[in-house]
Amino acid sequence: MEEKTPQVRLIAGLGNPGPEYEHTRHNIGFLVVDRLAAHFESTWKKSTKQDALLAESGELILVKPMTYMNRSGEPLAELAQFFKIEAREILVVLDDLALPLGRLRLRAGGGPGGHNGLESIIVRFGTEDIPRLRIGIGAAPREGSVDYVLSRFFEEEKPLVRSTIDRAAEAVKCAIDNGLVSTMNTFNKTEEP
Secondary structure: OOOOOOOOOOEEEEEOOHHHHEEEEHHHHHHHHHHHHOOOOOEEEEEOOOOOOEEEEEEEEEEEEOOOOOOHHHHOOOOOHHHOOOOHHHEEEEEEOOOOOOHHHHHHHOOOOOHHHHHHHHHHHHHOOOEEEEEEEOOOOOOOHHHHHHEEEOHHHHHHHHHHHHHHHHHHHHHHOOOOHHHHHHHEEEEEE
């Protein structure tokens, strides 16, 4: 009997809470799950037990951890335990400095690639088998990557950022409906958007 690909049950957008971080490069994960919540006509609600915002659509749960990026794993692990969701049924949406602005890269697992939020999740779950959708935010200057990821997008980048958020939301919906492999084949194309 063929092993069934696990279904995506929880979408976790990574970012930092607070108005000073809104619309920064590091918060593109939040922007994607916000777009999905609007698409599913779901409302964000503060979790009473976990430090996170949740938006539910049927069986699907959208999450924005409110612990700051470096501690994203804590509320996600608690939510996964509460809802009985396995690590491989989670899709983490996050920014990636190593990818050109607008590029999407979906993977079923792997290391954190220098991303502290993803590292927190991997450490907390004890596995690298956590699907993730990395969204290119462009390369930082040689010195100052922290300032860069916490900066807002330049005016000339905003049209590409908007279309990238739309494409990332489409990729997530595709992963929910068709599984990771099919979605990777469609959205991991090497050509620029």
